[in-house]
Amino acid sequence: MEQRSASELTDGVSRRTVLATATAIGGGTLAGCVSDSGESAPDDAHSGDNNGHERDESGETDEQNELATELAAEMVDAIDDELSVTDWELNGMFVPDYTDSGGLEADIEILGPAYADIVEQGFDRRAMPTARDDDGSVDFMTFLEPEWATAYLDGELSEAEYYAEIADSEH
Numbered sequence: 283m284e285q286r287s288a289s290e291l292t293d294g295v296s297r298r299t300v301l302a303t304a305t306a307i308g309g310g311t312l313a314g315c316v317s318d319s320g321e322s323a324p325d326d327a328h329s330g331d332n333n334g335h336e337r338d339e340s341g342e343t344d345e346q347n348e349l350a351t352e353l354a355a356e357m358v359d360a361i362d363d364e365l366s367v368t369d370w371e372l373n374g375m376f377v378p379d380y381t382d383s384g385g386l387e388a389d390i391e392i393l394g395p396a397y398a399d400i401v402e403q404g405f406d407r408r409a410m411p412t413a414r415d416d417d418g419s420v421d422f423m424t425f426l427e428p429e430w431a432t433a434y435l436d437g438e439l440s441e442a443e444y445y446a447e448i449a450d451s452e453h
Contacts, residue, residue, distance in 0.1 A: 383413035401431035425451035
């Protein structure tokens, strides 16, 4: 058997170590990207969190999306009698369309409290209620921001200030 010197053994171990490391890194790269935290990055629009919940493109779990949908439907029910909701959608934003507008000021008195109620229950998306004329064309739209509702609920904004924020967002 041939004997190697200490430097030859060190070089051999180093080469093996480098090759083993390169192989591990190459295998990891083929298996998927590795984030700074060491977790695999998602390879599609959905990924799991540490509790096994699926997350969508926005990072929300199915449970969070389900809660948001339930709360949006709750607001629709709350305003429908007075504003006749004709349609609504919930993507990144909650957009209820309605037809029986009493004008911006009157609508805000219905929309503001209903939105604050769902924000208090955990709704965290912007809303854009859209008043439509009888022919379906847009009369006006406003924004409802979760930050405004939270400030109102926490007493940082008065009712008049909360309503003024909503009125100022008309477009």
